[in-house]
Amino acid sequence: MTTRGDGAVGVTLDAQWSIGTRLHGGYLLAVLARAARESAGAGHPHVTAVTGSFIGPPDPGEAMVRVETLRIGKSVAQTRASLIQQGRTCVEAHVTLGLLSDSDPWWSAHEPVDIPPEHECFRVPVEPPGLGVQVPLMGVLEEHIHPGHMGFAFGEPAQNGVIATWQRLADGSDWDPVSLLVTLDPGPPIASELGLMGWFPTISLSAYIRRLPAPGPVRVRLSATDVGGDRMDQSVSVWDSKDRLVGQASHLTGVRLPAGR
Known part of the structure; x- marks a missing residue:
């Protein structure tokens, strides 16, 4: 990722992360989340939630991510990130960041899949x-x-x-x-x-x-x-x-x- 003069982040979308000719959706959200993490600062190092809308499929190659900071709080940072290619918005996501731990859950009813x-x-x-x-x-x-x-x-x-x-x-x-x-x-x-x-x-x-x-x-x-x-x-x-x-x-x-x- 490279930060451009207009504040956007330049990215290269890797064709390896494709199914057929379409880039994988989880990979595209990861690209947006990584850019949002950079903008949120050291106090919010981990992505904790992402809600993404897939507007049109981007192609492998050069693109840019534009991140808008919505709120930086004590424990939560909220951002909006857009993946843009050739002037077209392809994916837009709200990305929430914070600080995760590796501790066990206090309570869980969700048993691992058999x-x-x-x-x-x-x-x-x-x-x-x-x-x-x-x-x-x-x-x-x-x-x-x-x-x-x-x-x-x-x-x-x-x-x-x-x-x-x-x-x-x-x-x-x-x-x-x-x-x-x-x-x-x-x-x-x-x-x-x-x-x-x-x-x-x-x-x-x-x-x-x-x-x-x-x-x-x-x-x-x-x-x-x-x-x-x-x-x-x-x-x-x-x-x-x-x-x-x-x-x-x-x-x-x-x-x-x-x-x-």
Whole structure:
């Protein structure tokens, strides 16, 4: 990132973080969150919440982020960040920052998702069979899918509306509050498990980072509650290697339903 004379931050959007030709939504929010973190100052070092609207897909390459400080308080900093490319706003987000700890929750009713060990799960390749497009994202992100949630890959989706995965960064880096935003926009989309095909664009995504994650892979549970009216919700929960909930998200996505549905 480079700060420009007009106060905007210049960024280079990396094509590795793509699904097909589209840059990954969690990655784009991470770009905005990183710029917002720089503007919030040392007293608010961690992103704690992001609500993003996806207006139009940016292309890999040069872009800029414009950050507006809305409020700097004692424990919370609130900002608005916009990703702009060739004069067009592509993503806009409200980013909240503060100071996270690695302490255990005082109380939690959210048990970690039940998933077999990582080595017993299916690793998603850069060229998933039957998809017809490359997923460069899988070169920088290692994702292993629960074998019981793989029916969609063989034309036999269970239609339970749940996909569980392990995720880790391919370069061996540990997760942090910014990179966790990638896990909170997981693939494959839950529509695949419901037997739906096509592109499912994210319209709005709200993410929450609860605490600093412990080193190691995270477990991710993606689920749907309701599909209809050309809209689908997706809920995401992420647990770290100490079985602690470290992130949550809610998505609203577009979906094309089969005729007659």
